[in-house]
Amino acid sequence: MTPFESLAGALAEWPSLTRSLLMHHPATGGVCPACSTPGGRIVVVAPCSPRALAETAQKIRAQRGGR
Numbered sequence: 079m080t081p082f083e084s085l086a087g088a089l090a091e092w093p094s095l096t097r098s099l100l101m102h103h104p105a106t107g108g109v110c111p112a113c114s115t116p117g118g119r120i121v122v123v124a125p126c127s128p129r130a131l132a133e134t135a136q137k138i139r140a141q142r143g144g145r
């Protein structure tokens with residue numbers, strides 16, 4: 079298991095945080111508003127890493143029989 083999968087597995091136990099990440103980090107739409115600094119030089123294109131992590135956590139939770 080990779081560190082990414084381990085982290086996603088831990089996040090799977092925390093559905094409210096998973097939902098929050100999915101809400102604030104869109105899968106599409108170009109720039110991720112949560113990861114990009116407003117007016118800044120750091121621009122993160124969606125889907126970002128937190129989004130991928132939350133989606134992985136959601137899949138793991140579903141596999142474990144949660145919602």
Ligand SMILES: [Zn+2]
Nearest residue numbers: 103110113126
């Ligand atoms: Zn993001």
